[in-house]
Amino acid sequence: MKRLYVVMGVSGCGKSTLGQLLAQRLTAPFLDADDYHSEAAKALMRKGIGLNDVMRAPWFDRLEQAIKSQPESSIVLACSALSKNHRQRIRAMASEVRFLLLEVAPDLLSSRLENRQQHFANTSLLKSQLSTFEYPENENDVLPFDGAGESAILIEHVIDTLERHNVCC
Numbered sequence: 488m489k490r491l492y493v494v495m496g497v498s499g500c501g502k503s504t505l506g507q508l509l510a511q512r513l514t515a516p517f518l519d520a521d522d523y524h525s526e527a528a529k530a531l532m533r534k535g536i537g538l539n540d541v542m543r544a545p546w547f548d549r550l551e552q553a554i555k556s557q558p559e560s561s562i563v564l565a566c567s568a569l570s571k572n573h574r575q576r577i578r579a580m581a582s583e584v585r586f587l588l589l590e591v592a593p594d595l596l597s598s599r600l601e602n603r604q605q606h607f608a609n610t611s612l613l614k615s616q617l618s619t620f621e622y623p624e625n626e627n628d629v630l631p632f633d634g635a636g637e638s639a640i641l642i643e644h645v646i647d648t649l650e651r652h653n654v655c656c
C-alpha cells in the first residue's frame with residue numbers, strides 16, 4: 488500500500504515549505520511538483536501565463552511515474568492540485584491519498600511571492616492560480632488548514648490533525 492500526502496493550494500500558500508517539514512517528520516521522501524514541469528511550461532508561468540489541462544497532462548504523467556518509482560510506503564508531494572479534475576488525476580497515483588489544503592488570503596500570497604527569490608512563479612501568476620482554483624466541496628480526503636501562521640506552529644497542527652484522523656505515522 489502506498490500512502491501519498493499532497494500539500495496543495497495556490498502558488499505562495501506554503502506547499503514546498505510545509506511539505507518539506509512534513510516529510511522530515513514522517514521520515515518520508517519529499518517530491519515537489521515544481522521540479523517536474525517542462526522548460527516550456529516554466530517559461531510560460533514565468534510570464535504569468537497559467538497552464539491549461541493539455542499542458543498539464545504530461546506533467547501529471549511524470550509525477551505519477553516519480554511517485555510510483557519511490558520504494559517507500561509514505562510519500563509527501565507538494566502540488567497545487569488546483570481543480571477537482573487535477574485532484575482526481577492525483578488520486579489515481581497511490582492507493583491512499585490525503586490532501587492538505589493550505590488556505591492563505593490573496594494579499595498575503597502576493598507579498599510572499601514578491602519576496603520569494605529564484606522561482607519561476609511570481610506574483611504575475613497569482614491571478615490565473617486564483618481563477619483556476621476550485622475549492623474542494625464534498626471531497627472528504629481534503630483537510631483544510633489556515634496557512635497564514637508560522638510554519639513551526641502549522642506543522643504541529645498538521646501532525647495533530649493527521650493523528651486524529653488516523654492517517655499519520
Ligand SMILES: Nc1ncnc2c1ncn2[C@@H]1O[C@H](COP(=O)(O)OP(=O)(O)O)[C@@H](O)[C@H]1O
Nearest residue numbers: 497498499500501502503504599603636637638
Ligand atoms: N508559514 C509561512 N509563513 C511565512 N512565510 C512563508 C510560510 N510558508 C512559506 N513562506 C514563504 O512564502 C514563500 C512561498 O512559499 P512556498 O513554500 O514556496 O509556497 P508554494 O510552494 O505553495 O508556492 C517562500 O518565500 C516561503 O519562504
Ligand SMILES: O=C(O)[C@H](O)[C@@H](O)[C@H](O)[C@H](O)COP(=O)(O)O
Nearest residue numbers: 497498499521537538567569608
Ligand atoms: O497546475 C499548475 O498550473 C501549476 O502547478 C501551478 O499551479 C503551480 O502552482 C506552479 O508550479 C507554481 O509553483 P508554486 O505553486 O510552487 O509556486
